[in-house]
Amino acid sequence: xxxxxxxxxxxxxxxxxxxxxxxxxxxxxxxxxxxxxxxxxxxxxxxxxxxxxxxxxxxxxxxxxxxxxxxxxxxxxxxxxxxxxxxxxxxxxxxxxxxxxxxxxxxxxxxxxxxxxxxxxxxxxxxxxxxxxxxxxxxxxxxxxxxxxxxxxxxxxxxxxxxxxxxxxxxxxxxxxxxxxxxxxxxxxxxxxxxxxxxxxxxxxxxxxxxxxxxxxxxxxxxxxxxxxxxxxxxxxxxxxxxxxxxxxxxxxxxxxxxxxxxxxxxxxxxxxxxxxxxxxxxxxxxxxxxxxxxxxxxxxxxxxxxxxxxxxxxxxxxxxxxxxxxxxxxxxxxxxxxxxxxxxxxxxxxxxxxxxxxxxxxxxxxxxxxxxxxxxxxxxxxxxxxxxxxxxxxxxxxxxxxxxxxxxxxxxxxxxxxxxxxxxxxxxxxxxxxxxxxxxxxxxxxxxxxxxxxx
Ligand SMILES: Nc1nc2c(ncn2[C@@H]2O[C@H](COP(=O)(O)OP(=O)(O)OP(=O)(O)O)[C@@H](O)[C@H]2O)c(=O)[nH]1
Ligand SMILES: [Mg+2]
Numbered sequence: 390x391x392x393x394x395x396x397x398x399x400x401x402x403x404x405x406x407x408x409x410x411x412x413x414x415x416x417x418x419x420x421x422x423x424x425x426x427x428x429x430x431x432x433x434x435x436x437x438x439x440x441x442x443x444x445x446x447x448x449x450x451x452x453x454x455x456x457x458x459x460x461x462x463x464x465x466x467x468x469x470x471x472x473x474x475x476x477x478x479x480x481x482x483x484x485x486x487x488x489x490x491x492x493x494x495x496x497x498x499x500x501x502x503x504x505x506x507x508x509x510x511x512x513x514x515x516x517x518x519x520x521x522x523x524x525x526x527x528x529x530x531x532x533x534x535x536x537x538x539x540x541x542x543x544x545x546x547x548x549x550x551x552x553x554x555x556x557x558x559x560x561x562x563x564x565x566x567x568x569x570x571x572x573x574x575x576x577x578x579x580x581x582x583x584x585x586x587x588x589x590x591x592x593x594x595x596x597x598x599x600x601x602x603x604x605x606x607x608x609x610x611x612x613x614x615x616x617x618x619x620x621x622x623x624x625x626x627x628x629x630x631x632x633x634x635x636x637x638x639x640x641x642x643x644x645x646x647x648x649x650x651x652x653x654x655x656x657x658x659x660x661x662x663x664x665x666x667x668x669x670x671x672x673x674x675x676x677x678x679x680x681x682x683x684x685x686x687x688x689x690x691x692x693x694x695x696x697x698x699x700x701x702x703x704x705x706x707x708x709x710x711x712x713x714x715x716x717x718x719x720x721x722x723x724x725x726x727x728x729x730x731x732x733x734x735x736x737x738x739x740x741x742x743x744x745x746x747x748x749x750x751x752x753x754x755x756x757x758x759x760x761x762x763x764x765x766x767x768x769x770x771x772x773x774x775x776x777x778x779x780x781x782x783x784x785x786x787x788x789x790x791x792x793x794x795x796x797x798x799x800x801x802x803x804x805x806x807x808x809x810x811x812x813x814x815x816x817x818x819x820x821x822x823x824x825x826x827x828x829x830x831x832x833x834x835x836x837x838x839x840x841x842x843x844x845x
Pocket of ligand 2: 622634642643662663
């Protein structure tokens with residue numbers, strides 16, 4: 390235990406007034422601090438037993454709040470140390486006063502993420518799980534939350550441990566044979582090669598699946614394009630269920646790209662309403678259309694919108710030309726409430742999804758949203774089973790491991806001496822160890838836990 394001397398305390402619940410707040414104390418003096426400020430007529434004995442009582446200021450003997458309090462004995466606690474929790478009323482002054490008497494009784498204020506850091510340092514959770522706590526709290530979509538819960542549950546850690554164990558086994562075999570060449574057989578390079586190839590494939594799979602991890606944070610970029618007045622802004626507003634973009638019957642209403650984040654079927658999307666594409670009538674439109682074309686290249690999915698109450702125009706055909714080579718696109722025939730002039734068969738182009746909608750009445754918007762999530766699922770492997778990496782740090786370490794395993798494979802294929810190959814394997818192992826936090830520098834640790842909040 391690294392912090393035996395220090396006992397820390399912080400408010401672990403959110404800021405602002407609330408019905409209940411939680412104040413947490415961790416460290417060797419937790420028990421004595423709690424008993425010096427907590428007065429219970431019927432104290433419950435034993436680790437984890439909740440008691441009702443009052444927090445009393447030891448100096449003034451004044452009652453601060455009526456609370457429930459619990460003491461957990463180390464090591465079976467979140468931090469691995471003695472831990473106390475006080476469930477008080479969530480008023481700002483109450484919480485401040487309770488924290489004050491705890492600090493006056495000998496605790497110091499916890500640093501950001503210090504409870505989780507202690508849990509990590511005491512071997513209660515690994516780095517992946519510590520980061521998953523933050524990722525779960527910050528998750529904005531159900532997919533993001535599920536993915537964080539997989540990591541908190543230790544599923545990713547288990548797989549990472551499996552990889553590092555196999556790398557270690559190979560290293561032990563190589564080192565034994567180089568240290569004791571007379572007694573130990575030379576390692577079977579075919580078998581090592583087979584193992585490394587499998588690990589390389591695993592690492593690659595993690596990296597591929599984790600594209601979704603990045604998408605979960607940034608959102609799937611969807612651009613809505615079409616000629617002016619077909620109802621692009623109206624469709625965006627219908628999906629957002631708010632009047633985000635200005636809608637008028639004047640063609641060329643939207644002159645800039647407008648971004649809005651929205652959650653559809655548990656997945657995060659970033660919608661880009663764009664300026665209608667046509668031969669520009671002024672400098673504002675020239676710039677607007679330039680921006681639309683730029684978005685076209687930078688989007689994950691394109692909604693190509695037409696006004697189905699009018700015959701196809703030359704501007705519509707130009708739009709079709711622009712998206713001819715784009716694969717992930719959805720054809721949207723808008724204004725289905727009006728008499729129809731065109732249908733699906735009038736539009737050329739390889740559209741995997743076609744939807745008929747009316748932004749005015751809302752008809753077909755749900756189908757459009759389902760089509761968007763279907764395309765996203767196919768494109769980004771939003772699978773529930775894969776254990777995705779959670780952040781760019783984990784991603785970078787897995788990338789390093791993959792590269793080093795690849796270098797070791799080339800080394801074996803190129804008939805390099807096995808002790809030279811082992812350098813690459815060691816590097817792969819150190820990248821994997823850093824990923825889980827099995828071996829990690831104090832500098833990296835501080836950086837990670839600084840991104841947490843106080844009280845976590
Ligand atoms: N009847 C009917 N009218 C619609 C529908 N969707 C949009 N409109 C009307 O079409 C006109 C243009 O709508 P916008 O949403 O501004 O079209 P836009 O494609 O964003 O146009 P620009 O920003 O100029 O490129 C407005 O008068 C809307 O009320 C629809 O589904 N049915
Ligand atoms: Mg518009």
